Amino acid sequence: MNSYERVMNRLQGKPVDRVPNFDIIMGFGAHYVGATLSQYLLDHRYMVKSNLAMVSDFDIDILQTLTDPFRESVDFGLEVEFPEDGLPKRLRPLLAPGDDIKKVPRIDPGSGRRMSDRIEAVRMLHEQANKIVPVMGWVEGAMAEANDLLGDSTMMVTLYDAPEWLTALMERITEVEIAFARIQIDAGADIIGLGDAIASVVSPRMYRQFALPYEKRIFEAVHEKGALARLHICGNTSKILPDMLESGADFIDVDWMVDYARAAEIFGEKAGLVGNFDPVSVMCWGGDQTIESAALHCLNVGGSRSFSAAGCEIPDGTPAQNIHAHARFLREIGNSPKAK
Secondary structure (H helix, E strand, O other), X not given: OOHHHHHHHHHOOOOOOOOOEOOOOOHHHHHHOOOOHHXXXXXXXXXXXXXXXXXXXXXXXOEEOOOOOOHHHHHHOXXXXXXXXOOOEEEEOOOOOXXXXXXXXXXXXXXXXXXXXXXXXXXXXXXXXOOOOOEEEEEXXXXXXXXXXXXXXXXXXXXXXXXXXXXXXXXXXXXHHHHHHHHHHHHOOOXXXXXXXXHHHOOHHHHHHHOHHHHHHHHXXXXXXXXXXXXXXXXXXXXXXXXXHOOOOOEEEOOOOOOHHHHHHHHOOOOEEEEEEOHHHHHHOOOHHHHHHHHHHXXXXXXXXXXXXXXXXXXOOOOHHHHHHHHHHHHHHOOOHHHO
């Protein structure tokens, strides 16, 4: 059974030879193939090389194109610094509440410098692994993208002080994100992931008002194009789990702070549950036994449509032997986690 078959079967609750490995790997993968982080973020060839290595060397069951959150932002005009081997930094906000939202252009993703780079990564990965390993494209949720353009503090104030202006901004962003998702699907993406990290720090009411409607619209467009949708919200999403299900996502990631059994109970057979052991204390700092125990717990409570993964990105600097340990455990346990 190849990775594509394994993922599609698991999503439908059908038997698989082993539970799919959905670990998110970025910085680790860049350095694993000898690239700097800026090379990985700015040149799709390094992203492709890294992801192919993660699949072949660590049994990851998905080819991923998520990177930093500033991919669309840069093409919108945000000034971002990319250190040679460090995380990118926003230099200054693109706009402030009350500004003309036309400062955010209705850009064609195919002509955006960074968006087109991701599109090329999707195309190359699709050519390498069509129906062998699923390829995942990526977009920012409208709320997360607005936060990228405004800055964290300004975003929090704007939710209260200028909600109508913020809504207009997110409508404009959503148009571009839908176009970006569609062109990635045309390039060969089987799955479109959507990151909406800021959504975990607002109230459920605000999530339903400022995040969920746009997630739903993007995922509806993804499904219309025949692809699957994956929702990723970093942080403690315990209070919005039922709302996240309403997004229409086929896969829903939950971070390590969330009670995995409760998430499985809420999602039931309506979505594939992804997660959710601690990427730091388990994957980076733990040993074989810690990793096996954490993964086994998730599989035992996650149900027949759950996917094994840390709650968020595997930290750069994680020992390679620990990523091997996760892969080895999944091979050994097969489709019967309670048997070990």
